[in-house]
Amino acid sequence: MSFETNTETPPHVVLEARNVVKTYGHVTALAGVDFELRAGEILAVVGDNGAGKSTLIKALTGALHPTSGEILLDGAPVHFRGPLDARHAGIETVYQDLAMAPALDIASNLFLGRELRAPGILGSIFRRLDKKRMREEARRAMSELKFRLPSIDNAVEALSGGQRQGVAVARAALFARKLVIMDEPTAALGVRETGQVLELIRSIRERGLAVVLISHNMPNVFDIADRIHIMRLGRRAAVVTPKTHSMNDVVAIMTGAATA
Amino acid sequence: MNTATASPPETSPSLKARIIGAPSAGPLLVLIGFCVIFALTNPRFLATHNLSIILQQTVIIGVLAIGQTLVILTAGIDLAVGAICVLGTIVAGKLVNLGYDPVLSMGFAVLVCTAAGLAAGGLVSGLRLPPFIVTLGILGILTAALRLISEGGAFAVRDPFLSWTGNTMKLGGFVLTYGVLIMFTLYAVVWYFLNQTKWGRHVYAIGNNPEAARLVGIPVRRHLLSVYLVAGLIYGIAAWLALGRIPNADPNAMQTANLDSITAVVIGGTSLFGGRGGLIGTLIGALIVGVLRNGLTLAGIDPLWQDLVTGILVIIAVALDQMSRRRN
Amino acid sequence: MSFHRIRTSARSKALQAGISALGLMLGVAFGAGSASAQEVIVGLVTKTEVNPFFAKMRQAAEARAKEKGVKLIARAGKFDGDNEGQVAAIEDLISAGAKGILVTPNNSSGMLDIIKKAREAGVLVIALDTATDPADAVDATFATDNFEAGVQQGTYARKAMGDTKAVVAMLDGTPGGTVDTFRHDGYLKGFGIAEGDPSIAGAAITNGAQDKGQVGMENLLSKNGDINAVYTINEPAAAGAYAALKSFGKESDVMLTSIDGGCAGVRDVKDGKIAATVMQFPYKMASMGIDAVAEYAATGKKPSGFVNTGSFLITDKPVEGLESKDTAWGLENCWGD
Ligand SMILES: Nc1ncnc2c1ncn2[C@@H]1O[C@H](COP(=O)(O)OP(=O)(O)O)[C@@H](O)[C@H]1O
Ligand SMILES: [Mg+2]
Numbered sequence: 001m002s003f004e005t006n007t008e009t010p011p012h013v014v015l016e017a018r019n020v021v022k023t024y025g026h027v028t029a030l031a032g033v034d035f036e037l038r039a040g041e042i043l044a045v046v047g048d049n050g051a052g053k054s055t056l057i058k059a060l061t062g063a064l065h066p067t068s069g070e071i072l073l074d075g076a077p078v079h080f081r082g083p084l085d086a087r088h089a090g091i092e093t094v095y096q097d098l099a100m101a102p103a104l105d106i107a108s109n110l111f112l113g114r115e116l117r118a119p120g121i122l123g124s125i126f127r128r129l130d131k132k133r134m135r136e137e138a139r140r141a142m143s144e145l146k147f148r149l150p151s152i153d154n155a156v157e158a159l160s161g162g163q164r165q166g167v168a169v170a171r172a173a174l175f176a177r178k179l180v181i182m183d184e185p186t187a188a189l190g191v192r193e194t195g196q197v198l199e200l201i202r203s204i205r206e207r208g209l210a211v212v213l214i215s216h217n218m219p220n221v222f223d224i225a226d227r228i229h230i231m232r233l234g235r236r237a238a239v240v241t242p243k244t245h246s247m248n249d250v251v252a253i254m255t256g257a258a259t260a
Numbered sequence: 261m262n263t264a265t266a267s268p269p270e271t272s273p274s275l276k277a278r279i280i281g282a283p284s285a286g287p288l289l290v291l292i293g294f295c296v297i298f299a300l301t302n303p304r305f306l307a308t309h310n311l312s313i314i315l316q317q318t319v320i321i322g323v324l325a326i327g328q329t330l331v332i333l334t335a336g337i338d339l340a341v342g343a344i345c346v347l348g349t350i351v352a353g354k355l356v357n358l359g360y361d362p363v364l365s366m367g368f369a370v371l372v373c374t375a376a377g378l379a380a381g382g383l384v385s386g387l388r389l390p391p392f393i394v395t396l397g398i399l400g401i402l403t404a405a406l407r408l409i410s411e412g413g414a415f416a417v418r419d420p421f422l423s424w425t426g427n428t429m430k431l432g433g434f435v436l437t438y439g440v441l442i443m444f445t446l447y448a449v450v451w452y453f454l455n456q457t458k459w460g461r462h463v464y465a466i467g468n469n470p471e472a473a474r475l476v477g478i479p480v481r482r483h484l485l486s487v488y489l490v491a492g493l494i495y496g497i498a499a500w501l502a503l504g505r506i507p508n509a510d511p512n513a514m515q516t517a518n519l520d521s522i523t524a525v526v527i528g529g530t531s532l533f534g535g536r537g538g539l540i541g542t543l544i545g546a547l548i549v550g551v552l553r554n555g556l557t558l559a560g561i562d563p564l565w566q567d568l569v570t571g572i573l574v575i576i577a578v579a580l581d582q583m584s585r586r587r588n
Numbered sequence: 589m590s591f592h593r594i595r596t597s598a599r600s601k602a603l604q605a606g607i608s609a610l611g612l613m614l615g616v617a618f619g620a621g622s623a624s625a626q627e628v629i630v631g632l633v634t635k636t637e638v639n640p641f642f643a644k645m646r647q648a649a650e651a652r653a654k655e656k657g658v659k660l661i662a663r664a665g666k667f668d669g670d671n672e673g674q675v676a677a678i679e680d681l682i683s684a685g686a687k688g689i690l691v692t693p694n695n696s697s698g699m700l701d702i703i704k705k706a707r708e709a710g711v712l713v714i715a716l717d718t719a720t721d722p723a724d725a726v727d728a729t730f731a732t733d734n735f736e737a738g739v740q741q742g743t744y745a746r747k748a749m750g751d752t753k754a755v756v757a758m759l760d761g762t763p764g765g766t767v768d769t770f771r772h773d774g775y776l777k778g779f780g781i782a783e784g785d786p787s788i789a790g791a792a793i794t795n796g797a798q799d800k801g802q803v804g805m806e807n808l809l810s811k812n813g814d815i816n817a818v819y820t821i822n823e824p825a826a827a828g829a830y831a832a833l834k835s836f837g838k839e840s841d842v843m844l845t846s847i848d849g850g851c852a853g854v855r856d857v858k859d860g861k862i863a864a865t866v867m868q869f870p871y872k873m874a875s876m877g878i879d880a881v882a883e884y885a886a887t888g889k890k891p892s893g894f895v896n897t898g899s900f901l902i903t904d905k906p907v908e909g910l911e912s913k914d915t916a917w918g919l920e921n922c923w924g925d
Contacts, residue, residue: 505672507698512667
């Protein structure tokens with residue numbers, strides 16, 4: 001899959017941000033950033049530490065309220081009051097700290113906040129969970145993503161870092177209808193586990209979802225991304241593609257040594 | 261990619277593994293161990309009426325510990341359990357002694373306890389104050405209020421409805437009070453909510469990782485509030501059970517109920533850091549304390565040993581929890 | 589339940605180790621304490637473990653039980669007001685097959701049902717130190733006549749003050765307690781005034797503790813600096829009151845009196861901090877209780893009614909027409925050392 005900047009029909013834009021500002025007292029985390037995510041693409045967001053990547057993602061997913069600016073989903077302005085609104089709109093996020101309850105098992109974590117209730121009065125009156133179905137669905141999701149786990153009944157804390165990351169990504173994939181956002185999903189992983197997670201990200205794209213990937217790891221980014229959004233000092237410095245630019249070019253833009 | 265092909269090897273754990281693996285297996289072993297020792301020392305220990313007495317003695321702390329378990333699962337702690345329960349006994353007793361309908365009086369007392377729980381929950385979730393401080397404050401306020409309401413002294417509460425939970429029924433040669441049955445029923449009901457519903461799942465999630473709970477869209481504050489509210493309701497029911505056991509409202513009673521209920525919860529294997537453990541363990545923990553006290557007396561041993569052994573069990577339980585948390 | 593499954597094997601191993609250690613400890617304890625089936629068991633249920641009054645009672649009971657060849661099992665509440673703890677103790681003692689139970693009931697009305705059950709099971713129940721309400725809920729009561737002791741305290745205070753116009757402060761224990769009420773009312777009677785008399789400057793709750801006695805006295809002195817007579821529920825409260833009086837520079841102008849007969853209290857009388865105290869005799873209550881149960885076990889004879897174990901006024905400044913003993917006698921007969 002590839003996107004040329006000069007195609008005749010402009011690509012469909014799933015998620016867009018215009019001139020978003022976020023300040024914390026005197027600190028300006030976002031200084032009027034623009035953002036554009038196209039359907040079916042993997043968009044990498046890169047930038048130096050403190051450039052505003054995480055803040056941008058939080059603004060896009062309703063985890064914080066921008067000081068000013070506009071966010072559009074499928075071309076229509078949206079105002080997320082919280083992460084739940086964004087989720088209802090079809091946006092799933094894999095947070096840097098994964099947002100898991102480590103003592104709970106994998107299936108419980110996959111369905112955390114979206115538990116399935118048993119059919120009939122058991123569910124409607126006695127509010128009983130459908131644990132069996134949740135486990136089956138969890139198993140199905142993991143195997144659809146070709147991600148191998150020891151057992152769906154394991155507590156998340158018993159998993160390796162890569163396996164946990166896999167569960168978090170699977171959760172996003174299972175519920176996302178439009179796009180998945182991932183904040184540094186490979187930061188804490190070894191080479192082999194990183195490979196597994198990148199594979200997962202590709203399989204999410206294959207299901208037709210757009211992916212935003214925040215990463216520090218340039219080889220990973222160049223391996224997987226369709227386009228690269230470069231943050232610098234709370235703004236978008238440039239958007240490039242792995243075809244038109246080299247890693248050195250991107251690092252130069254990130255650090256302000258060059259412009260696109 | 262090495263994970264691509266094979267379907268995940270799914271093995272449903274065997275029954276044996278399930279039983280050994282249950283978090284309450286350790287406490288259960290301890291309980292059985294003590295029962296065996298005591299039965300060997302004094303055959304009277306296993307007499308049905310003695311076992312029935314142990315259950316009756318476990319009722320108040322056992323029920324208070326249900327609420328305490330819920331609060332501790334959210335990584336909180338409740339130091340006001342005893343004070344709220346005493347409040348219930350005094351409100352109900354006062355109203356009945358003033359001539360009000362006993363059912364309405366008890367109902368109102370349970371409501372008052374629920375409101376006290378709600379107040380604690382409101383301060384914890386709304387103002388984000390530490391539960392330790394909030395419930396310590398409520399303990400102080402209630403201790404004073406109780407003295408004022410009761411004009412300082414204890415008073416007898418003689419009403420058939422208020423003391424109904426102390427009445428006995430025979431169950432196959434086993435004499436049980438209604439209070440004991442209510443305790444088991446409460447354990448069953450709350451266990452169901454904790455383990456089989458979304459509400460319970462979210463209690464664990466909030467205690468385990470509140471930030472994650474928030475990010476997945478659980479209304480953390482409202483949920484915390486509901487936990488303290490349910491706890492207050494349970495303390496109110498405990499007040500009824502307490503009147504069944506001792507038909508007397510005493511502002512000085514239950515001063516150690518907070519620590520006793522925490523002891524039951526901790527010995528039962530629930531983590532003070534929240535998110536781990538459960539009610540079955542708590543019931544076993546409460547029974548361990550009751551069995552120790554009763555068994556030592558029957559063996560003619562100074563019951564100070566009970567405090568000593570309980571103390572050791574608490575330390576073992578907390579150490580095990582620390583170890584398992586550190587490993588992960 | 590799918591939580592926790594992972595770490596269980598290590599966990600249960602550690603637990604098993606813990607259990608064996610506990611088992612060992614209990615084994616040692618059992619070796620020391622096991623009772624033969626024929627032995628006569630006497631239960632003693634005191635209010636708390638910590639109060640020296642009850643400690644003395646327990647020591648005396650233990651010593652007497654040994655002399656009489658009966659087995660004593662002692663239990664106590666965890667705090668003043670631990671009705672549940674005392675009820676559970678009596679239940680356990682019935683289960684253990686006790687022949688008689690000596691109890692210092694925490695809250696008299698809270699204990700009635702279980703005492704009834706014990707008596708129905710053929711157990712002799714004797715109240716020590718504190719009567720139940722109604723008093724005939726137990727077979728017999730061996731106690732200080734607390735009203736009489738209060739009268740002794742009040743009479744002494746009034747007589748020792750001569751013609752001075754009195755301004756009285758009442759340092760009560762725990763309001764509502766039977767002992768508390770008797771001593772308080774007795775003092776007023778002995779002092780010759782009624783509840784609500786204008787000469788009463790105020791009352792404070794001390795729970796019979798020194799620190800609260802001090803705070804209570806400080807507050808009352810701040811309220812009324814003319815206080816010149818102080819009733820105290822017991823000697824720790826009196827010691828607290830003395831500290832407060834001293835800090836106000838009033839320790840020599842005030843008639844401070846008390847009840848108990850603890851050795852520390854008698855020394856305070858000797859040192860002139862407390863003018864007089866009324867001694868009671870916990871060891872008498874306990875040893876008489878043991879004797880009664882031993883007798884009941886042997887002959888089936890039960891004691892009945894109120895048995896006054898006596899109280900003596902202890903002071904080094906006796907007043908005319910009021911019998912008292914000096915502190916030398918007091919120190920020989922006091923408890924708590
Ligand atoms: N909650 C906050 N309060 C104050 N400053 C913040 C907060 N969050 C982020 N910042 C600041 O905003 C800037 C951007 O942070 P962040 O978005 O985390 O950067 P990145 O993820 O690119 O490393 C940094 O200067 C950071 O210190
Ligand atoms: Mg970041």
